[in-house]
Amino acid sequence: MSAETAISVTGLAKSYKNLKVLDKIDFTVPKGSIFALLGPNGAGKTTTIKILTTLLKPDQGTAAIYGYDVVRQPSRVRELISLAGQDAAIDHILTGRENLQLIGSLRHLPNANAEVDALLERFDLADAADRRVATYSGGMGRKLDLAMSLLGNPRVMFLDEPTSGLDPQSRLTTWQIIKDLAASDITVFLTTQHLEEADQLANHIAILKEGGIVAEGTPADLKKLLPHGHIELGFTESRHLRAAADLLSRYKSHVDDPSLTLTIVTDGSIKQMTDILKRLEDAGVSVATFAQKLPTLEDVFLSYTGRGKQGENGHEN
């Protein structure tokens, strides 16, 4: 294992009774990078995080943080990591400040009070700092939870859906904080349901499904997995929609009657675009709206996790 590797996972497997959650997965995360694990509900994201943070023992395979085995050297691992779990682990009877001070004392930080103040400021919680957490909103609790995980300069952070329940402003703040972490050489392992989040933050993405990693790479790599973009034509009348669908029947397309839109899969070339528009123009079909769509990470995700429309825009015509 290279000295530049923060997390390495080989052949990791875990089952709950008869349910196979992880079926021999492998990946490595370089130091100072952001790794996003995507997957539908129940895919095993939290399970993976629990194994990596020494809370759960794998059935098979190995996982190491900075070269320390999570099963055989848990105390070494714990000195390097920090966890913000899927549900905010905050103490509702204590105040926000007391929650942070609690973690500061347990981490034996010499300068805890100053660090606590800085974090409260950074997460916009300074005004609520001395109120009991029971009076916090869900999003404030989530932010406090994240702040507690940041305390004490961990080398590898595990964030299980860090922005769920945050307003857009707080989400942006959190994204910035995560980017800053990686810039200061902290490794971030996060799970998310928001494809945009992974796209924005991650250097490397892995998609988990039915116990295995079905696709991985940089966000750009993943988007290349779906070479086709598509264009969307909107109509004001359904006879126009029908006429257009007939005219363009040589293309893979999808008619959506309720919204009066026609989605056409193209290779994105000028030649195809021109051809499509010319056919409509010649036949006198009036098009109300026109939009070109590039493949998004969401298309990739949906096509690999096998929910909703297929990557190739299932054509029914």
Add this chain to the structure above:
Amino acid sequence: MRTSIRNSLSDTMVMMERRLRHSFRSVDTIITVVAMPVVLMLMFVYVFGGAMNTGTGHYINYIVPGIILMTISSGVAYTALGVNTDITSGFFDRFRSMPIAESSILTGHVLTSVVFSAVSSFIVFVVALAMGFRTGAGIVGGLSIIGIFLLYTIATTWLAVMFGLLAKTAEGAGIFAYPLIFLPFVSSGFAPTKTMPGPLRVFAENQPVTHIINAVRALLAGQPVGNSAWIAIAWCLVLLVAAYLTSMYIYKNKTT
């Protein structure tokens, strides 16, 4: 090694400080725990007291040991709730992924329970004094009584920890304490066991709470305690070791 022992002590103190804040910040907790034994004591003394013939002077002197045991037990139920809440709120996971002494989490709960029981028992004791309770126990007797109650508190707290770790919900976690709270009723706590019918009497005369109460009552009266103190201590020690080992086993193998 030095630092690790020092860290482990300091971690335990931090955990205990957190739990003490919980216990004394929510005023209703201490009121709930103290109110029930005090109300029972008032009822027993002023409503039924006149009808009771225990063959010993003041009836209040007779029931104080049982009342204090009830106070301790209902305080201990609060520990089961606290442990369970820490699991369901994800706090255990947070702590267990941190470089801290593993034992500090549970020990913090247990030590807090001891402090909490001491405070609530003291309040109940003061009320009893105001109601006319008097004791002939000397220093040695007094310390022995405190020792027995302390042992009972620690043993039942570990039992509470075990139930807190096992329970699926917070409501479930506290339920185990009800038998514990009501055990003094089926003992020599409020009426002499010899007035009870057959099987009940056999149970009442042999269950651990009776031995504890008899021992404490004798010490309070400044009389010789006989075997009951040793039997009481043995019961508590067995419970303590069993509950402690089981709790630690569940804790180490727990996957939330």
